[in-house]
Amino acid sequence: MDFELSPRTHELKAKIEAFMDEYVYPNEELYDEQLNSQDSRWQLPMIVQDLKKVARSEGLWNLFLPDSKLGAGLTNVEYAPLCEIMGRVHWAPEIFNCSAPDTGNMEVLHMYGTHEQQNQWLRPLLDGEIRSAFAMTEPAVASSDASNIECSIRRDGDEYVINGRKWWTSGMGDPRCKIMIVMGKTDPKATKYQQQSQVLVPTNTLGVEIKRMLPVMGYDDAPHGHGEVLFNNVRVPIENMILGEGRGFEIAQGRLGPGRIHHCMRVIGVAERALELLCSRAAERETWGRLLADRGITQERIAQSRIDIDMCRLLVMKAAWKMDTAGNKEARQEIAMIKVAAPKMALEVIDRALQIHGGGGMTNDFPIAYMLAHTRAMRLFDGPDEVHRQQIARLELRRQLGGYPKQRSLN
Numbered sequence: 001m002d003f004e005l006s007p008r009t010h011e012l013k014a015k016i017e018a019f020m021d022e023y024v025y026p027n028e029e030l031y032d033e034q035l036n037s038q039d040s041r042w043q044l045p046m047i048v049q050d051l052k053k054v055a056r057s058e059g060l061w062n063l064f065l066p067d068s069k070l071g072a073g074l075t076n077v078e079y080a081p082l083c084e085i086m087g088r089v090h091w092a093p094e095i096f097n098c099s100a101p102d103t104g105n106m107e108v109l110h111m112y113g114t115h116e117q118q119n120q121w122l123r124p125l126l127d128g129e130i131r132s133a134f135a136m137t138e139p140a141v142a143s144s145d146a147s148n149i150e151c152s153i154r155r156d157g158d159e160y161v162i163n164g165r166k167w168w169t170s171g172m173g174d175p176r177c178k179i180m181i182v183m184g185k186t187d188p189k190a191t192k193y194q195q196q197s198q199v200l201v202p203t204n205t206l207g208v209e210i211k212r213m214l215p216v217m218g219y220d221d222a223p224h225g226h227g228e229v230l231f232n233n234v235r236v237p238i239e240n241m242i243l244g245e246g247r248g249f250e251i252a253q254g255r256l257g258p259g260r261i262h263h264c265m266r267v268i269g270v271a272e273r274a275l276e277l278l279c280s281r282a283a284e285r286e287t288w289g290r291l292l293a294d295r296g297i298t299q300e301r302i303a304q305s306r307i308d309i310d311m312c313r314l315l316v317m318k319a320a321w322k323m324d325t326a327g328n329k330e331a332r333q334e335i336a337m338i339k340v341a342a343p344k345m346a347l348e349v350i351d352r353a354l355q356i357h358g359g360g361g362m363t364n365d366f367p368i369a370y371m372l373a374h375t376r377a378m379r380l381f382d383g384p385d386e387v388h389r390q391q392i393a394r395l396e397l398r399r400q401l402g403g404y405p406k407q408r409s410l411n
């Protein structure tokens, strides 16, 4: 395994770090001020709009996309250190047009979209003009097993008619969110994994209704947010089907590998930021006549955090390397491992940072409480820990026993 930064990544990393130093960190307060002083919080603060133009003009744009004609053409190993830096500030990835869920949706359109679908939706997404959402999870069924989903996509002449209720449709609160990829069932009688399809639904289609926006442990996540969305006899042309009826699972598998590892890369950045906050607070706060930084328990926490972050980063890099060299399918155990390990590690580091800030850590005077809430959510989104652990264990059993689940005994 070679994790040496390529000359291109070196250059891009230096540019992104300089960009963050010059434009992002100094504007964190301004971002909050603009968000809160606008007519509505459901509107992108001007600072992000301005910085998107600067990033694009500097060539820091669509870095996630492995296609060198439409994106930067980086491998996963090359992209990982860049994505980590962007993850340090929650609104930074969008500046580089590298934010979820758009990156995953763009990859779906790139891999599986027709020429027309790409012209209509991929192009403006790549240009950062619109945003998108992915609607799979439903309140009525256990959606961590996506074969449970009930949303109906029924063909009627030249159209599909969609009926269902989704929730946690991230990005729906943003007025620039113009397109959703909706997963539903086209044929409930087909075999288990051929029932589902994914279809493109413009957000302004008649019958689409945002019932409410869901908070993440009290945070509204404006301007993007997470919607509970009703589909009431929503009609779209049959040309909006992606890849073909019954191929929803196939698309979901293709989408989730890169999407998951990108979340992990970003959360390493979150953990690094939390450790920085921990150290700087420890170096300035005195209790009972001694700096917190001089106390053994603080040093223990700092040391453990450094160990944990570095271990996790290596696992991210290993998963990225395996994706690059063996393909996403072959790397699925590593992707599942890092999807469990990275948020767990980051939550521990964030919790240590919060503790050292005392009561201040619970407020929004520091970004720590927000980091905690959002990193906690990561143990659920893109599949809860238990589902990933199940997959890791099954692959391990298969490797060790050969042919699992047929052969169940270890003896």
Ligand SMILES: Cc1cc2nc3c(=O)[nH]c(=O)nc-3n(C[C@H](O)[C@H](O)[C@H](O)COP(=O)(O)OP(=O)(O)OC[C@H]3O[C@@H](n4cnc5c(N)ncnc54)[C@H](O)[C@@H]3O)c2cc1C
Pocket (backbone or CB within 6 Å): 101, 133, 134, 135, 136, 137, 138, 141, 142, 143, 144, 145, 167, 168, 169, 170, 171, 216, 226, 377, 380, 381, 382, 383, 384, 386, 387, 390
């Ligand atoms: C902030 C946030 C953003 C999200 N964004 C999106 C989005 O953009 N689009 C979208 O479609 N969804 C999104 N989700 C939804 C997320 O993907 C689901 O919540 C997740 O997949 C779990 O599905 P569920 O909520 O239906 O839980 P359920 O399926 O009801 O599962 C509940 C719990 O059961 C346990 N469990 C499940 N399976 C097993 C198992 N095999 N073994 C043991 N225990 C198990 C786990 O503890 C799990 O948390 C988002 C969620 C959050 C919190």
